Amino acid sequence: MALLSRHLLGLQGVPKEDIQNILDTAHTFREILERPIKKVPTLQGKTIVNLFYESSTRTRISFELAEKRLSADAINFSVSGSSVSKGETFKDTVKNIEAMKIDMVVVRHATAGAPTYLTKICDANVINAGDGTHEHPTQALLDMYSIRQKVGHLEGLKVCIVGDIAHSRVALSNIFGLKTMGAKVSVCGPSTMIPRDIQDLGVDVIYNIDEAIRENDVLNVLRIQLERKAREYFPSIREYAKYFGITQERLDKNGKEILILHPGPINRGVELSSEVADGSNQIILYQVTNGVAIRMAVLYLLGTLN
């Protein structure tokens, strides 16, 4: 079954059937990853470019592995900094790569909307691997897949996204995807890190981490970006950890089952205590494994479309 769109730019507006389709397809690929020979010929002859305009290790490796597992030819193109500072425009770079006859582009970019722009200037299938503070759809898909595998369903589940919502691309994709799948979504973080009018997206805002733990079945805990401008949005790391960090004590106080996700990399002792990061509630490495399967599913569904 094919997807409704030629591209995966985000999860906003992606219908439930498509998400379901991706998750189900990922499940079959997940099985392949457990085999001794983890390779299928599905995308043999397809050329996929990983166009990374922003440094990323795990997402790029995850995509590259997914491409290789599907027998596609994978090319990595990484540029640090903006295209503007480099001299060649984004458009020229893309046109050059396209001229080498490629089929799909996986793009990571520091600015929102760059993948959308890419679809206007080239004919390849475009997969957004994270654009600015906009979306990171494959991350949200792997989060949803992981939750579904652990809990059994997404419908009616209460999921809270915790941390710097305003500077996160993971948050928005999770909100769109989870809501489409029937989950009840809330966000929790310091008020300076909650974007304007987020309630209009149909999510609740919580400022108390204990309440977030008490009221939800799943916490998707985002990385606090210590190295970025985001650092100006809260008084100190100490204060963040004290009021929004998830500790074993906080989980134990609540007493009920709760699933903890984190897209990584973790700041131990900040958003998660070490005990929680290695504890029984978290599924962080399970998410990483599922990430390859999700990306295989997306590449397969888009790559065999035309």
Next chain:
Amino acid sequence: MKIVLKNVDIIHPEEKINLKGVSIILNDGIISKIGELTDQEIKDAKEFDFSGKILVPGLFDMHVHLREPGREDEETVISGCNSASAGGFTGVACMPNTEPCTDTAEIVKFIKEQANNHLVDVYPIAAASVGRKGEIISPMAELVEAGAVGFSDDGTVIKTSAVLRRAFEYANMYNTPIIEHCEDESLAEGAMNESVNSTLLGLPGLASVAEDIIVSRDILMAEYTDGRIHIAHISTRNSVNLVREAKKRGIKVTAEVTPHHFTLTDDSLKSYDTNFKMNPPLRTQADIDAILKGLKDGTIDCIASDHAPHSIEEKESEFQYAPNGIVGFETTVGLSFSELLHKNKLSLEELIKKLSVNPRKILNLPIPKFNPGEIANFTLLDPDLVWTVDISKFKSKSKNSPFDKRLLTGKSIAVVNKKKMFYDDQWIDLISD
């Protein structure tokens, strides 16, 4: 050369002229008679039948960027004037964010000289501070003497209240307005209006309060110094309310709005099209409603295009890296008529005041008169002409408009000024025989 424009409706809100279906004779570009003409009077004259067209004092755009000196690849004074004529304007005031910045008498004179032989009158607005850096006020006396009609650090705000105070006090000696791009720089890191749309698009937001804060500051400082403040490209509901209240209190404040700020909302950004990127950014419907109210009750004095040419190379980029601004000369009349007159937001007279009379008043410029003996300076408008915007036909060197392919009602047909006429895509020298 003698020409006759037949069957025009003449409207001059300032002179209280409202004539239907009359004719006007120009002799070498000078008005010789208006009214019923005899066969003898129109003998040997070149005749134009303009039935149903409206003749108004030449339109004036008080906020434009002509890019010369510095970015002649995007626009020159001449190409900008060509674009202005095609849009219906006989006069423009150009902003000082040129390279080098318009902060010396030499540059003011240079810009004026470029337009010496053009139909369009060009009046430079000089920088309010040296280099538009907000540290020391510009040589205002010299700049006024060279022909500057206003002071602005447009593109950016006058950075400190202290410099703003001195700018008001000094400019006051010449009764010259300070024109302010109102934006608190510490809040100005966004790429679009901050709203649920910026949240959805993941773009950094520009908070409307950044404009409101500076509008408040400037109004208070104008009051304190008895200075004249003109709010450029007003875009928020709170700013409109602040200007309204200030006017009631007798503070010397005026305001302009661009056609895009009364036509489009930030919903337009969903495609990440950089032609919708401008500063101030497109706001919300509630802001448009407040602007329409402000236009009607006189809070907003005039309409200005903020004509901001940018090269294709610069606009063809990632949204966050693209420069702000759109070209506006050739769509201002069409948008104003479509959105304001034809939607019954303003009467024809009110609209002409905002497009012709009021900007000249703000800049202390004479308003063209329609008496015999005067050099003709007017625009002929067809309020009902339905046309489609085609950026490839723009006279401007740049094509960065979000209105390409848009259907508009109302257009300028001809302009006459400085003994020249632009009509039917042709330049006509009215002195030659």
